[in-house]
Amino acid sequence: xxxxxxxxxxxxxxxxxxxxxxxxxxxxxxxxxxxxxxxxxxxxxxxxxxxxxxxxxxxxxxxxxxxxxxxxxxxxxxxxxxxxx
Numbered sequence: 001x002x003x004x005x006x007x008x009x010x011x012x013x014x015x016x017x018x019x020x021x022x023x024x025x026x027x028x029x030x031x032x033x034x035x036x037x038x039x040x041x042x043x044x045x046x047x048x049x050x051x052x053x054x055x056x057x058x059x060x061x062x063x064x065x066x067x068x069x070x071x072x073x074x075x076x077x078x079x080x081x082x083x084x085x
Contacts, residue, residue, distance in 0.1 A: 015038075020041060022037075
């Protein structure tokens with residue numbers, strides 16, 4: 001499963017109450033606009049998880065990415081001569 005699927009994959013529908021601290025002005029505006037605070041927080045959490053997983057993947061695969069980039073710099077793209085354009 002790719003990272004984007006992991007972060008948005010269905011999770012248990014069981015809800016767990018938790019306490020969060022939010023900026024009072026933003027909270028009041030969100031309430032005035034009828035925004036579901038729990039859903040908005042969860043969406044933000046899902047996005048933050050996705051970003052952190054991407055950062056971690058890049059860190060874990062840095063050596064391979066550097067090696068691949070060094071190869072391309074030294075030798076060019078392997079199939080560059082086969083391009084039609």
